[in-house]
Amino acid sequence: MRFGVLDDRLIAVLPDGAAHDVTALAGPPAGPAGPLQRLIERGRPLSAAEVRSAPAVDVGGAAWDAPLPFPRKVIGAPANYRAHVAEMGNPNTIVEWGVFLKASTSVIGPGRTVELPYTDVRTDQEGELAVVIGKEARHVSASDALDHVFGYTCVLDITTRSTEDRSTRKSYDTFTPLGPLVVTPEEVGDPDDLALRCWVGGELRQDSNTSRMIYGVRRLIAYASSVMTLQPGDVIATGTPEGVGPLADGDEIVVEIERVGRLAVTVSAAGALPYGNRMGVPTA
Known part of the structure; x- marks a missing residue:
């Protein structure tokens, strides 16, 4: 699975290429560290079933943001x-x-x-x-x-x-x-x-x-x-x-x-x- 950030939304891309907006699954609002940081901190990976239950998105030609815009270190x-x-x-x-x-x-x-x-x-x-x-x-x-x-x-x-x-x-x-x-x-x-x-x-x-x-x-x-x-x-x-x-x-x-x-x-x-x-x- 791959994770990226697009316009402050956390996007998960499955091995078959299907992309889903999993921002809501990452937890509370992310703040400056971004939504991927929130997902990592929750300590439990997302399953493919959870990802597929989230809204599908088209990421063709996406202008991705930094996945972790403000890491601790x-x-x-x-x-x-x-x-x-x-x-x-x-x-x-x-x-x-x-x-x-x-x-x-x-x-x-x-x-x-x-x-x-x-x-x-x-x-x-x-x-x-x-x-x-x-x-x-x-x-x-x-x-x-x-x-x-x-x-x-x-x-x-x-x-x-x-x-x-x-x-x-x-x-x-x-x-x-x-x-x-x-x-x-x-x-x-x-x-x-x-x-x-x-x-x-x-x-x-x-x-x-x-x-x-x-x-x-x-x-x-x-x-x-x-x-x-x-x-x-x-x-x-x-x-x-x-x-x-x-x-x-x-x-x-x-x-x-x-x-x-x-x-x-x-x-x-x-x-x-x-x-x-x-x-x-x-x-x-």
């Missing part, structure tokens, strides 16, 4: 593919770096626009598989980790190559495109064997497989849960393969993950400024 996995480690020229991997946090306010949905902050500092695309946590996890084992997963979706971890801390460089508004749909585990199968590709301006930049991750999904969830409590609706960006590169005004970024989906956004430099003019730089 967005957790990132740096340097989680060895080929990406090699291209960045730093020997450290996730083993040394650990995980990091991105601001929830950096999330945008499909079809939206990534806003470049600077005219003279490179900002890159990083296509990644995202894991949506469905059940609280603290000190879980790798063997039990997938029991805590609600589903999977596509994410772009947009990154400015400036001097600040990693969380700053990755937390600008619009720097976490997410979606379009969250796919439940039974449709995805093994999350550690999914083809992942990413295009920028029509150029194929990233072409890999999640089997090449240093920490696979199970180990990544186990590790993250040893550091912090994972809560329902938290999003884990699992890291990017080689092929990251600079973005430019007018680019389209597309990330496509096998059995998960296709996420596309555009890029604008309309509000960009020179790096030396950023807030916080001392003036004479």
